[in-house]
Amino acid sequence: MAKRDYYEVLGVARGASEQEIKKAFRRKARELHPDSNSDNPDAEAQFKEANEAYDVLKDAEKKAAYDRFGHAAFEGGMGGGGGPRGGGFHQQGDFASAFSDVFDDLFGDFMGGQRAGGGRQRASRGSDLRYNMRVTLEEAFTGSQKTIDVPTSVACASCSGSGAEGGAEPVSCPTCSGMGKVRAQQGFFTVERTCPTCNGLGQIIKNPCQSCHGQGRVEKERSLSVNIPAGVETGTRIRLAGEGDAGTRGGPSGDLYIFIEVAEHSIFKRDSQNLFCQVPVSVASAALGGEIEVPTIDGGRSRVKVPAGSQTGKQMRLRGKGMPALRGGGIGDMFIELVVETPVNLTSRQKELLREFDELSAENNPRTHNFFSKVKTFWDEMKG
Ligand SMILES: [Zn+2]
Ligand SMILES: [Zn+2]
Secondary structure, X not given: OOOOOHHHHXXXXXXXXXXXXXXXXXXXXXXXXXHHOOOOOOHHHHHHHHHXXXXXXXXXXXXXXXXHHHHHHHXXXXXXXXXXXXXXXXXHHHHHHHHHHHXXXXXXXXXXXXXXXXXXXXXXXXXXXXXXXXXXXXXXXXXXXXXXXXXXXXXXXOOOOOOEXXXXXXXXXXXXXXXXXXXEEEOOEEEEEEOOOOOOOOEXXXXXXXXXXXXXXXXXXXXXXXXXXXXXXXXXXXXXXXXXXXXXXXXXXXXXXEEEEEOOOOOOEEEOOEEEXXXXXXXXXXXXXXXXXXXXXXXXXEEEEEOOOOOOOOEEEEOOOOOEOOOOOOEOOEEEEEEEEOOOOOOHHHHHHHHHHHHHXXXXXXXXXXXXXXXXXXHHHHHO
C-alpha cells in the first residue's frame, strides 16, 4: 500500500503553520481515541499513521526534508531513526496505553503533567466488600451457618444494569467527544475541566433509567447465608465470589470477603489447633492427688487424674479434645494446666491446723529446702 501524504493524513494544507498542524493532530487523536473506537478496527492503524505524520511535521528539520523529498526522505536509513516514538505501537494490546502516552505528550503541558482523559470510566467491575464477622470459639469448633445483611449495590433490575431506559446502549458524549474532559481558553491558559454533560464518564445515556437514575445499579440490603467452616481462626477470610458490589453499567460484580474474628473464650485459650485450659486446684488436692472434672469445647466433660504432689504449671494432655483443622486433617489436643491455689481468708482454726501441719512437714517441700540451701551456700561464699 502506498504511503499517504502526511498533510493529507492530518487534513491540513501544505504550508500549514506549526499551530495548525498541532491542532489538526489533536483533533485526529481525539477522533481516534481507543475508547470511542471499540468498533473501528482501523483506528489503531489510522492513529499510527497520524502520529507518524505529526512526528515529522512538528519537527522543523524533518518537515523541511519531507517537503523536499517526500517519504523518500526517511527511507533507507536516513532521516532520524525510523518511525515516530521509536515505533512503540507494535503490540496490539498496547494501543490504548501507547495512545495515552501520546496524549500526555500532547496535552500534558496544559495540565501540569496530569494525565489527560483520566477518571473516565465505563462498564467496570464492582468493588470488593469486606464484612467483619465475629464468631464464638464454639462456632469455630463446630462450624456454623450464618445469615448476614450486606448493604450493597446491585444491578438495577429495570434496565439490567445498563442505566438506560429500555436497556439502550450509552452513546459517546457529544460535549467532550468521549474524553470526559473539556478544555477552555482562559487568558494564556488552557484549563481542563471534567465534562459537565457526562460528569467525566465520556458517555451519556439518552434516556436514563427511572429506577436508578442512569447509574445502572441501586442500593439494596441483601440477606446472605454464609457457611462458616469448622476450624476457622481469627484472620481467616472466606471469599464469596460475585457477592460484592454490582459493577457499573453492566460490569461484573466484585467479591465479598468475610473476615473472621474468633472471640476470646472465658475458659479456653487457643493456639491454632490446640486448646489450653488453666484449672485451679487446692493445695490439699494437689498434694493428695485425685480426679478432677474439666470442661471440653464440645460442651462435654472429661475426668482427669491429678497425680499426688502436683505443682503449679503441671500440664496434662487430653488427646483429640482440641480444635479441628480448617481444611480437613486431624483434631488438636487440649492441655490442662494446674494452678495450685493458696487458701485465703483463713479462720483461726484453719491457721492453727496449718501451723501444726507446717511444723510436721519440714521435709515435704523439696524445692523450698533446695532453694534455701543454695542461698546459704551463696552467702557463705560472699563472706569468703
Ligand atoms: Zn462529556
Ligand atoms: Zn436502571
